[in-house]
Amino acid sequence: MSSNDFRVAVFAGDGIGHEITEPCLGLIERALKRTGGVAITPVRLAAGAQTYRDAGVALPAASLGEARKADAILLAAMGDPAIRYPDGTEIMPQVDLRMELGLYAGVRPVRSIPGVSGPLADPCGQRLDFVIVRESTEGLFAHFREGVVEGDSAAHDRLTITRAGSERVIDFAFRLAATRKALGGRGLVTSVDKANAFKSYAFFRKIFDERAVLHPELKTSRVYVDAMALEMVRRPWDYDVLVMENIFGDILSDLGAGLMGGLGFAPSADIGDIHAVFQPCHGTAPDIAGKGIANPTAMFLSGAMMLEWLGERHGSIETISAGRLIVDAVGRAFADGRLVPYERGGTAGTARITAAVAAELERLD
Numbered sequence: 001m002s003s004n005d006f007r008v009a010v011f012a013g014d015g016i017g018h019e020i021t022e023p024c025l026g027l028i029e030r031a032l033k034r035t036g037g038v039a040i041t042p043v044r045l046a047a048g049a050q051t052y053r054d055a056g057v058a059l060p061a062a063s064l065g066e067a068r069k070a071d072a073i074l075l076a077a078m079g080d081p082a083i084r085y086p087d088g089t090e091i092m093p094q095v096d097l098r099m100e101l102g103l104y105a106g107v108r109p110v111r112s113i114p115g116v117s118g119p120l121a122d123p124c125g126q127r128l129d130f131v132i133v134r135e136s137t138e139g140l141f142a143h144f145r146e147g148v149v150e151g152d153s154a155a156h157d158r159l160t161i162t163r164a165g166s167e168r169v170i171d172f173a174f175r176l177a178a179t180r181k182a183l184g185g186r187g188l189v190t191s192v193d194k195a196n197a198f199k200s201y202a203f204f205r206k207i208f209d210e211r212a213v214l215h216p217e218l219k220t221s222r223v224y225v226d227a228m229a230l231e232m233v234r235r236p237w238d239y240d241v242l243v244m245e246n247i248f249g250d251i252l253s254d255l256g257a258g259l260m261g262g263l264g265f266a267p268s269a270d271i272g273d274i275h276a277v278f279q280p281c282h283g284t285a286p287d288i289a290g291k292g293i294a295n296p297t298a299m300f301l302s303g304a305m306m307l308e309w310l311g312e313r314h315g316s317i318e319t320i321s322a323g324r325l326i327v328d329a330v331g332r333a334f335a336d337g338r339l340v341p342y343e344r345g346g347t348a349g350t351a352r353i354t355a356a357v358a359a360e361l362e363r364l365d
Helices: 017-035 049-055 060-070 091-103 162-180 199-212 225-234 246-260 297-314 317-334 350-361
Strands: 006-013 041-043 072-077 105-111 129-135 148-150 154-156 188-193 219-224 243-245 269-270 276-280
Touching: 006 017, 006 049, 006 060, 006 162, 006 225, 017 072, 017 162, 017 297, 017 317, 017 350, 041 060, 060 091, 072 091, 072 297, 091 276, 105 162, 105 199, 105 246, 129 246, 129 276, 154 188, 162 188, 162 199, 162 243, 188 199, 188 225, 188 246, 199 219, 219 225, 225 246, 243 246, 269 297, 276 297
Parallel strands: 006 041, 006 072, 072 276, 129 243, 188 219, 188 243
Antiparallel strands: 105 129, 105 269, 148 154, 269 276
């Protein structure tokens, strides 16, 4: 391994994760060769429902240790509804990774892809381009797997919002909005909460207001989560960066994916101060695993996010450019509307979509 290589921990996980991982790595390699940037050295690691079934642990200590040493983590999908813990909950080591590595900022871009129609049409022809920033370690996930069931009469889970956790994710959202503004964005940060009904969310909004004062160059707004679900359908083009508690971000991220055209097109990242995981928003889709019909686009775009993050973190313009080449290649592959994945009623499977994106990548200057 060259001293200029990036070491990437790779978790294929379960289900279709195995089918979309290698095509993504191949596309990343092609993009890096085009820009003359550094190389990626993948370190393939075991974790997920199958690992739990076979070894009795979902995230082996050795895998976690290797992930800690990596420059970035690329994760396809983990879990299987048919394989569960004794208490009935599903195997979700991706959440364990967030907690173990302090990945507090869940970044979920909602961006139109040329040729991929969503359920909405703006009369002014505007394209979707906003980002959900989900606090990924607190809220209802602060006490993950600590819920209590009282016989067959009641169940309890606890929500926790702290000042430290809120400040860091809100500051992250403001930094992201400033970066987007420099590139022509709206420079708007919106707190999404339920401050009218719950003390914890009122506390989150109070902290948001305090941090907003430190960024007078940016605009701010505050919207209750139920109203934001409406606004994301009614006028999503008016928003820029939305910051919110964990469970709200979990739910609204899927709504955002639906606006883009489906989970097969929705990338994401979970970012901390040191580590970051990049993965598609979709799950393992065990019902179609092994059929070759999974849409790898969200995985490709997650890989592009990884390259841009690595490039920004290490000052590598070539690596940033490689990530942007993948985004452009995806857009060009779908632009004429003829490449239609199975989940949208088409006939394009994993291999055909990969080939189309790779071909466009080679045509880009």
